[in-house]
Amino acid sequence: MAVSEASRSRFMRWLRIALPLAAIALLSTLFLLSDNRDPMAEIPFSTIDLQESARSQRVTRPSFAGATTGGDLIAFTAESALPLDDDRLDASQIAARIDMTSGNGLDVTAEAGLVDQPADTATLSGTVLITSTTGYRIETDEIAIGMQELRAETPGEIRGEGPPGSFTAGRMRLTSDPETGQAYLVFTDGVKLVYRPGTTEE
Numbered sequence: 001m002a003v004s005e006a007s008r009s010r011f012m013r014w015l016r017i018a019l020p021l022a023a024i025a026l027l028s029t030l031f032l033l034s035d036n037r038d039p040m041a042e043i044p045f046s047t048i049d050l051q052e053s054a055r056s057q058r059v060t061r062p063s064f065a066g067a068t069t070g071g072d073l074i075a076f077t078a079e080s081a082l083p084l085d086d087d088r089l090d091a092s093q094i095a096a097r098i099d100m101t102s103g104n105g106l107d108v109t110a111e112a113g114l115v116d117q118p119a120d121t122a123t124l125s126g127t128v129l130i131t132s133t134t135g136y137r138i139e140t141d142e143i144a145i146g147m148q149e150l151r152a153e154t155p156g157e158i159r160g161e162g163p164p165g166s167f168t169a170g171r172m173r174l175t176s177d178p179e180t181g182q183a184y185l186v187f188t189d190g191v192k193l194v195y196r197p198g199t200t201e202e
Helices: 005-033 048-056
Strands: 063-067 073-083 088-099 105-116 121-132 137-146 158-162 165-169 171-176 183-188 192-195
Touching: 073 105, 088 121, 105 137, 137 171, 165 183
Parallel strands: none
Antiparallel strands: 063 073, 073 088, 088 105, 105 121, 121 137, 137 158, 158 165, 165 192, 171 183
């Protein structure tokens, strides 16, 4: 039986109403069946490092530099440092560079260090390595270095190698002549030298 034009028109109008309603019903069903958990709760955030950093006030890659009255340049850098009371800093992976007016220089690296600004001293500890532009390589456990004065001293034994040979000593001190300003290393307390002939020139 043929469908009249009027019936077809009514059917099309009904579809235009029914289909959108069906789509809305399907979408409502999807929302009702979905998990109501907060999607942000699924992302694992770690706040431990941020809280520790805020609480400790640790400084990343600090640096300090100064000059002695004689014109020697002294610079310190560290991987990080934690400010303490009384203007002190607890530093890790600290390094010092001393450029002397004579043209010679010293590089000192250590695992840790305590920078005491009121005492004008940085105490480097751990595995301390000292190298000089004159060819010396020295190891020790601790060394105290002046921050605005050309001075350095180890409280304990040192082990080193240099142009004369290998050597050990109970203590080492870097100082300068008050008249000439010339800097030099002094080894004391049982110095032992294994001399290697031919390593130095007359």
